[in-house]
Amino acid sequence: MITFEGVSKRFPDGSVAVDDFSLTIPSRSTTVLVGSSGSGKTTLLRMINRMVDPTGGRILIDDEDVAGLEPVKLRRRIGYVMQNSGLLPHRTVIDNVATVPILEGVKKSVAHEQALRLLDTVGLDRGLAKRYPAQLSGGQQQRVGVARGLAVDPNILLMDEPFGAVDPLVRDELQQELLRIQRELSKTVVFVTHDIDEAFLLGDQVVILRTGGVIAQAGTPAEILANPADEFVASFIGADRGKRSLHVDAEHGDLARGERVLVDGTGRVVGILRDEPGIASSHGAASS
Numbered sequence: 001m002i003t004f005e006g007v008s009k010r011f012p013d014g015s016v017a018v019d020d021f022s023l024t025i026p027s028r029s030t031t032v033l034v035g036s037s038g039s040g041k042t043t044l045l046r047m048i049n050r051m052v053d054p055t056g057g058r059i060l061i062d063d064e065d066v067a068g069l070e071p072v073k074l075r076r077r078i079g080y081v082m083q084n085s086g087l088l089p090h091r092t093v094i095d096n097v098a099t100v101p102i103l104e105g106v107k108k109s110v111a112h113e114q115a116l117r118l119l120d121t122v123g124l125d126r127g128l129a130k131r132y133p134a135q136l137s138g139g140q141q142q143r144v145g146v147a148r149g150l151a152v153d154p155n156i157l158l159m160d161e162p163f164g165a166v167d168p169l170v171r172d173e174l175q176q177e178l179l180r181i182q183r184e185l186s187k188t189v190v191f192v193t194h195d196i197d198e199a200f201l202l203g204d205q206v207v208i209l210r211t212g213g214v215i216a217q218a219g220t221p222a223e224i225l226a227n228p229a230d231e232f233v234a235s236f237i238g239a240d241r242g243k244r245s246l247h248v249d250a251e252h253g254d255l256a257r258g259e260r261v262l263v264d265g266t267g268r269v270v271g272i273l274r275d276e277p278g279i280a281s282s283h284g285a286a287s288s
């Protein structure tokens with residue numbers, strides 16, 4: 001579990017990216033931070049692994065204040081995936097994935113074998129292992145980025161707009177892969193996006209942010225869709241945007257099992273919302 005307690009971040013130039021932010025991120029589920037540009041999403045994410053330190057408040061991982069943890073060690077035990085994959089251009093795919101485990105003392109042959117298995121996990125052909133990042137498509141690079149994020153078998157995986165730079169079809173594929181991987185591995189995933197459809201598809205908990213890291217609403221996709229907290233949320237989720245608006249289809253899904261179907265404005269099924277105790281609403285997504 002990750003807990004933000006009254007966290008603020010004022011940068012040296014005086015800009016306040018996050019002001020008094022509190023949130024609990026449950027383990028083994030996906031929390032998505034969604035908001036427009038400048039709402040503080042990246043800053044919040046980076047404070048978890050101390051790439052950025054807060055100027056106020058505390059962040060706890062399983063009740064331990066990260067301020068007391070050594071940043072490099074902390075970063076090595078938390079997976080981090082970013083938009084442009086962040087792969088090292090002069091290292092092959094397999095070396096990119098195996099780098100951190102080797103730094104952590106894993107024998108090269110063992111780290112390579114694990115890296116090959118991770119390529120399987122993220123749906124990449126092992127034949128790509130010896131290629132350099134520039135010899136891969138954008139979608140393949142992102143898969144390698146995810147494999148690298150998983151390489152030290154972290155409990156926590158931070159993902160900063162990881163699918164933001166790929167075309168929509170590849171993006172759909174990567175989203176489905178992440179849902180599958182998450183069903184298999186059950187990591188604590190914190191995912192940043194500005195795309196509300198992506199947030200509802202991937203998030204067990206969705207946190208909609210205004211400027212300054214102010215929480216406009218936090219809840220399961222079903223809760224937010226059923227009861228947008230205010231006009232800002234309603235407009236952000238597209239409740240009034242007709243064609244592409246997402247809504248819960250009350251007629252379909254197995255209500256006895258707490259399932260509801262999430263459809264877009266054209267009637268296309270984009271996901272299944274399954275309410276579980278606590279915050280959880282997990283879903284396998286189906287497409288029509």
Ligand SMILES: Nc1ncnc2c1ncn2[C@@H]1O[C@H](COP(=O)(O)OP(=O)(O)OP(=O)(O)O)[C@@H](O)[C@H]1O
Pocket residue numbers: 011012013015016017035036037038039040041042043044194
């Ligand atoms: N190093 C920095 N120095 C000064 N201000 C910063 C710094 N990093 C971020 N900010 C400011 O903090 C605010 C939040 O930035 P942040 O990158 O966290 O937002 P974001 O929601 O991730 O935006 P985007 O979707 O554009 O990446 C912005 O106003 C930004 O200009």
